[in-house]
Amino acid sequence: MKAYAREEFILIVPALAAVAAFSGESWFLGLGQAASLIMAALLVAAIVMASVRVAKHAEHLAVRVGDPYGTMILTLSAVAVEVIILAILMLDSGSKTLVRDTIYSAVMLDINGILGLAALLGGLRYGEQPYNNDSGRTYGVMILTAMGISMIVPEFIPAAKWHYYSAFTIFAMVTLYALFLRMQVGQHSYFFSYAYTSSDRKQAQPHEEEHDGDGVPMAFSIGVIILGVVLIGALAEIMSAFLDHGLEGTGAPPALMAVLVAAISAAPEILTALRAALRNRMQAVVNIAMGASLSTVILTVPVMEAIALINGQPLTMAMTPVQTVMVAITLIAAAINLNDGETNAIEGMTHFVLFGAFVMLTMLGL
Numbered sequence: 001m002k003a004y005a006r007e008e009f010i011l012i013v014p015a016l017a018a019v020a021a022f023s024g025e026s027w028f029l030g031l032g033q034a035a036s037l038i039m040a041a042l043l044v045a046a047i048v049m050a051s052v053r054v055a056k057h058a059e060h061l062a063v064r065v066g067d068p069y070g071t072m073i074l075t076l077s078a079v080a081v082e083v084i085i086l087a088i089l090m091l092d093s094g095s096k097t098l099v100r101d102t103i104y105s106a107v108m109l110d111i112n113g114i115l116g117l118a119a120l121l122g123g124l125r126y127g128e129q130p131y132n133n134d135s136g137r138t139y140g141v142m143i144l145t146a147m148g149i150s151m152i153v154p155e156f157i158p159a160a161k162w163h164y165y166s167a168f169t170i171f172a173m174v175t176l177y178a179l180f181l182r183m184q185v186g187q188h189s190y191f192f193s194y195a196y197t198s199s200d201r202k203q204a205q206p207h208e209e210e211h212d213g214d215g216v217p218m219a220f221s222i223g224v225i226i227l228g229v230v231l232i233g234a235l236a237e238i239m240s241a242f243l244d245h246g247l248e249g250t251g252a253p254p255a256l257m258a259v260l261v262a263a264i265s266a267a268p269e270i271l272t273a274l275r276a277a278l279r280n281r282m283q284a285v286v287n288i289a290m291g292a293s294l295s296t297v298i299l300t301v302p303v304m305e306a307i308a309l310i311n312g313q314p315l316t317m318a319m320t321p322v323q324t325v326m327v328a329i330t331l332i333a334a335a336i337n338l339n340d341g342e343t344n345a346i347e348g349m350t351h352f353v354l355f356g357a358f359v360m361l362t363m364l365g366l
Helices: 002-023 025-029 033-065 069-093 098-126 133-156 159-185 198-203 218-247 256-278 282-311 321-337 345-363
Strands: none
Touching: 002 025, 002 033, 002 218, 025 033, 025 218, 033 069, 033 218, 033 256, 069 098, 069 159, 069 218, 069 256, 069 282, 098 133, 098 256, 098 282, 098 321, 098 345, 133 159, 133 282, 133 321, 159 282, 218 256, 256 282, 321 345
């Protein structure tokens, strides 16, 4: 146990950062906007550091239980981080569009960024990488349905009746996810796994095969995940104050905070997906990227809508025309690319170019 605990000493850094930031908040804020931005950047780094350890132990659990349970643990741990940060920032800032913009940013980052880059690098190394195309189709239609109900239809809901549709959205998302979860771990679990052939295994370098976490006790990993999530919540609380003060009056893009939240929660997933792609394990990449997108929409929406109902303050969930077009292009491209059971560098590049377009549009404030 001591050997495992030594690896977690890195969590002391974000813990000390949280203590220092909380105790010296007034002093740091008094130093001006530049100092606040520096502190915000340091706290973001601390959050990423803690989230990487959370993802590492989620990955240990994933290796122990195997697919599809493994990637489900990975995506749920990332979504838990995102929901905690998002709830704290939303309550602090009072922004009505933060949830919408964060979910949109997460979908762009997961499908176009993570899946695109992983398929591009994996394709350049191995050519065509196999996976179970049932998973791509299932994830795609679930994401389309969830985003349509929660982020397109609200455009047509009268303001006076928002709470009725908000309650329906919560029910619809919970029902969808309950059925999906039953399918993912039950009779259709084979949709989300792939039986690699001996030739597939030989392509991967022997030293790159995954053996991480084989000896780590499950209880220890669960404890580190809980500790990491608590630390992330504390760091997000103080980080929002520094970031708000630092960006005040700078003309920064309105969606910058949303992109930051999505990037923080996705940081560990990026590393995991890239490692899987370079080990010729594209099924894990598809499960992580598409599963994270689905989990973000289908789990974040009901939690945030419930908070809105409790506070009596409606959220702006309807996407802008630009966001709707980008989501439509992304899901159409994913439906075409994830339909034949193999990915390649060209398919990866199409998604990565879409990710570049998302970054450019965000910088332009669209």
